[in-house]
Amino acid sequence: MTNIVFIHGLWVAHSAWEPWISYVAEQGHHAIAPAWPGELPTVEDTRREAAAQAGVGIDDLTAHYARLLEQFDTPPVVIGHSFGGLIAQKLLGENKAAAAVAIAPAPIKGVKPLPLPQLRSALPVLGNPLNRGRATGLSQGQWRYGFGNALTAAESDALWEQWSIPSPGKPLFEAATANLVRRSPAGVATGNATRGPLLIIGGTADHTVPLVAAKAAHALYRDSGAVTDFHEFDGRGHSLTIDHGWRDVADETLAWMARRGVVEVA
Template identity: 65%
Template sequence: MTDVVFIHGLWVAHSAWQPWIDQFAAQGIRAIAPPWPGEDPTPAASRENGQAQAGFGLAEVTNHFADILGELDRPAVVIGHSFGGLIAQKLLGQRLASAAVAINPAPIKGVRALPIAQLRSAFPVLRNPANSGKAKALTRSQWRYGFGNALSPQESDTLWEQWSIPSPCKPLFEIGVANFAPKSPAKVDVTDTERGPLLITGGTADHTVPLATAKGAYRRYRKTFGITDFHEFDGRGHSLTIDHGWRDVADVALAWLGHRAVV
């Protein structure tokens, strides 16, 4: 049976995927959630050693996961959230994955929608160009706006305390200039008709990756013959993979994988 590799995005620890790993295991699917380069085994350790992730960009992180996929017996399904969703698309486009699920993915090159909410979510990093080579964490209030805006303040704060970690700032700067950089690491081959199936999702309440951004990525693939599907999560914010409704998101991913016969 095909394996699944989970890839998290900025500011969330890789261990936050454990409930998903358990859910997939209950369906007989083996899954792993490797850390990003420089990330420690636990959220607490990552907070203590946050600058270990500084300086890593999209190319380095993608290559890191490409090496992991290369160690598996067969091409795996990749499921990524946020920047993990962008990386999942890159790996699929490189024919290193059999299929991909991009949950509320960070924008690939060519996506032009830049809603105010998205700019505000990224502003704590992008306001200072010197942050490009650093790693930064979100404050409690920044997390509430970017991740927990569709939750109660209590749940948002609990998730921040449990899963938030510092992350490299470089990927945010890279997507900020992607449409002006011919060799941007955010570029994905959207014309490949032989790649595996792709599911892109968006949340109607997401501030970090607004629905318009997720739909913009989907439209980039629409004119090709490769299998590309879209699912909209009504009322869900950027925390949808880790909050009280994560099972609904996991069930959609599992159902789609079964529908496309890739697990």
């Protein structure tokens, strides 16, 4: 049995990982998906108490999950989506995880491409400097552009209703200015040659983390002797972990773990 810790990103509840948790359990593994600091147990509660997450930044998230990982007898595998993918890379770079999968990861320090769709996706938060200290959500239309652009409007709207939550703006501001800050919280130890294997996954239709940005993150590891793999899903958007095709992403993730000796598929 392998222990797996799932880390969600901005605007998606931690409970959205529940289908993944059930699926990997069928393969004989144990998984958890802890909430972010200030996030409440249910989607409804988190929407009502958005301010509880205000001001939480990348360092806070990394420390929060590092403490959770320390509770395991041996380092678990971490799987993160979006900003969860950034946190997963930080934890792996600090040798706190056995391996990591970063799915459509938010840009780490050193990623330079900034495509127009990515800017448009972030504008609802970055457009108002006051949002750095707030927790805000996406409207149905904003979610459709940033997450559900590769889906039918009906599926995108259903996912927004089921899983969307307000999230802290601070991580987005920190990532946006990472290349201007010497010791940015978005920095990752990409040169660490002693860490475990890393898989970065991108979607060709992703607006929030365009494929070019995911590939640029992968390229930052070129000087590391550790295993760093990349996989792209054609026609998939930022919703790829929660939409109708999530099983494809889960299957590739588990298959990669098996190939890299991280886990044996039952």
